[in-house]
Amino acid sequence: MSKIDLAANAQLSVRHAAVAYGAVTVLQEVSFHLPPGQIGCLLGPSGCGKTSLLRAIAGFEPLAAGEIRLRGQCVVNTTQMTPPEQRRVGMVFQDFALFPHLNVADNIAFGLRHLPRAARKQRVTALLELVGLPQMAKSYPHQMSGGQQQRVALARAIAPRPELLLLDEPFSSMDAELRQQLARDVRHALQQDGVTGLLVTHDQHEAFAMADVIGVMGDGRLRQWDSAYNLYHHPADEMVAGFIGKGTMLPGFILPDGCIETPLGRIKARQVPVTPQADAEGRRAVRVLFRPDDLLHDESSDLSLEILDKSFLGAESLYTLALPDNALSGGIPADASDHVLSLVESHHDHAIGDRLPVRVSGEAMPVFLAAATSTVRA
Numbered sequence: 001m002s003k004i005d006l007a008a009n010a011q012l013s014v015r016h017a018a019v020a021y022g023a024v025t026v027l028q029e030v031s032f033h034l035p036p037g038q039i040g041c042l043l044g045p046s047g048c049g050k051t052s053l054l055r056a057i058a059g060f061e062p063l064a065a066g067e068i069r070l071r072g073q074c075v076v077n078t079t080q081m082t083p084p085e086q087r088r089v090g091m092v093f094q095d096f097a098l099f100p101h102l103n104v105a106d107n108i109a110f111g112l113r114h115l116p117r118a119a120r121k122q123r124v125t126a127l128l129e130l131v132g133l134p135q136m137a138k139s140y141p142h143q144m145s146g147g148q149q150q151r152v153a154l155a156r157a158i159a160p161r162p163e164l165l166l167l168d169e170p171f172s173s174m175d176a177e178l179r180q181q182l183a184r185d186v187r188h189a190l191q192q193d194g195v196t197g198l199l200v201t202h203d204q205h206e207a208f209a210m211a212d213v214i215g216v217m218g219d220g221r222l223r224q225w226d227s228a229y230n231l232y233h234h235p236a237d238e239m240v241a242g243f244i245g246k247g248t249m250l251p252g253f254i255l256p257d258g259c260i261e262t263p264l265g266r267i268k269a270r271q272v273p274v275t276p277q278a279d280a281e282g283r284r285a286v287r288v289l290f291r292p293d294d295l296l297h298d299e300s301s302d303l304s305l306e307i308l309d310k311s312f313l314g315a316e317s318l319y320t321l322a323l324p325d326n327a328l329s330g331g332i333p334a335d336a337s338d339h340v341l342s343l344v345e346s347h348h349d350h351a352i353g354d355r356l357p358v359r360v361s362g363e364a365m366p367v368f369l370a371a372a373t374s375t376v377r378a
């Protein structure tokens with residue numbers, strides 16, 4: 001689908017949006033489109049502007065620039081603002097408040113008073129089924145676990161069939177395992193009901209479990225709006241590369257044939273964004289993202305690296321390995337990493353201080369421009 005079709009058919013369309021509090025602009029030039037029935041996620045560190053954007057979409061904040069459209073209709077730009085209650089947007093928050101004096105069925109039915117009694121009952125029964133609580137219609141909130149209450153809050157929010165469901169850190173009070181399970185369950189429930197959703201979180205595992213498309217935010221901008229695969233393997237910049245997954249930035253130089261010389265040998269570049277300026281020796285410096293799965297354990301390899309640290313992850317262990325001395329002509333810049341990570345099947349148990357034989361995977365790697373004034377590590 002072309003970019004124009006994507007925008008025209010989007011359930012939610014955000015274009016060049018900026019949010020400001022007084023004279024301080026906290027968010028700018030944010031653009032993305034969310035197709036109907038998909039689940040998007042805004043992911044980023046604390047304070048990057050995720051909640052501000054969600055509040056602008058819901059109708060609680062004006063825009064300082066740009067516009068937001070719901071099903072093609074402009075709901076806010078710099079001259080007009082549709083009130084929240086006219087946007088047909090549902091919301092689920094971390095501190096969701098169920099009505100304590102109403103049982104589960106009545107909580108879910110709260111926004112369905114316009115429906116005839118039989119239709120209301122049918123919708124509540126279907127939603128209880130959808131969120132996996134068919135037996136709990138008559139229970140009260142205080143008789144339920146946090147996870148069960150959150151499922152009820154979700155059912156209540158999607159009951160009136162909102163055009164868009166916004167979820168602001170809805171699972172953050174739960175432990176990590178329950179969080180991911182709930183994220184998967186909620187994804188399933190939204191898909192079954194055909195709801196378009198936008199989740200805000202700072203937890204990338206929650207984003208991976210729930211979203212079709214993820215926007216990584218940083219420094220008040222949307223850095224990349226993409227699939228989890230592309231964020232990990234094709235990060236748009238070093239901020240995204242550092243925020244998603246694990247990895248280290250190694251220094252390198254572009255060779256005449258377009259390959260990159262790194263401390264671990266020649267690698268293929270996925271793409272060199274802009275040809276960097278040559279230094280005094282005529283070399284063009286870049287930084288290469290090595291993921292832990294780019295460095296493979298291989299007993300037949302001539303390359304072996306000292307194990308500095310290791311963490312057991314269950315099926316795999318993550319090893320921190322020292323880079324070889326004098327591995328890069330001209331030395332390693334001070335702002336580059338002096339170690340690299342390798343993910344190895346945990347049946348192979350190597351001790352800290354041993355040398356681990358490894359080889360580079362051969363996959364093309366993301367390459368970024370090096371800072372213009374890198375000093376060399378002493």
Ligand SMILES: Nc1ncnc2c1ncn2[C@@H]1O[C@H](COP(=O)(O)OP(=O)(O)OP(=O)(O)O)[C@@H](O)[C@H]1O
Pocket residue numbers: 021026044045046047048049050051052053202
């Ligand atoms: N009402 C407000 N008045 C002034 N500044 C605000 C207001 N709300 C948020 N901010 C500022 O805007 C910036 C973005 O805040 P926001 O809450 O949108 O970020 P966030 O990514 O959702 O953070 P968190 O993950 O911690 O909730 C922060 O610097 C914050 O201090």
